[in-house]
Amino acid sequence: MAEFAPLPPPVDRVTEAQYLCTSAELTERGQAIVFDVRMWNAPARAFALRFDDKVVAYINRCAHVPTEMDWQAGQFLDMDKRWILCSIHGAAYEPADGRCVGGPCGQGRLMPIVTDERDGEVYWYPSKDIQPVAFDDDVPPAPPGAAAPESPS
Numbered sequence: 001m002a003e004f005a006p007l008p009p010p011v012d013r014v015t016e017a018q019y020l021c022t023s024a025e026l027t028e029r030g031q032a033i034v035f036d037v038r039m040w041n042a043p044a045r046a047f048a049l050r051f052d053d054k055v056v057a058y059i060n061r062c063a064h065v066p067t068e069m070d071w072q073a074g075q076f077l078d079m080d081k082r083w084i085l086c087s088i089h090g091a092a093y094e095p096a097d098g099r100c101v102g103g104p105c106g107q108g109r110l111m112p113i114v115t116d117e118r119d120g121e122v123y124w125y126p127s128k129d130i131q132p133v134a135f136d137d138d139v140p141p142a143p144p145g146a147a148a149p150e151s152p153s
């Protein structure tokens, strides 16, 4: 009978609410807060904005082509501030639930992140797919003028 190597221990998942920003930082249909997460154990970016007085958050990844959508950092809404608009090919999403309402996103939708707002602060909740960035994930930027690391030969 074949022997199998033991499985690695299960990775602890974070479930506690993660502080995002103060309520005042998210104005109605204004600039989004963009934040880093780990999705399926890979770096990803997410965003939160206020729409109809409710904070919504999604992974910053279009359902058409998996790319970031903001046309400038933190700018996701169209000129009328009605739809979340992908800057690449113009897919439009309903801010309230992330479903595609026009353009090449078809039946797709944005991947939502659960948020909570209490006592003047906004929090987001990790899920089994979306986790906070681990402390070890932080890579300090190179100081100005620093030489690029040599590639291994």
Ligand code: FES
Pocket (backbone or CB within 6 Å): 062, 063, 064, 065, 066, 067, 069, 086, 087, 088, 089, 090, 091, 103, 104, 105
């Ligand atoms: S990548 Fe978003 S519409 Fe094509």
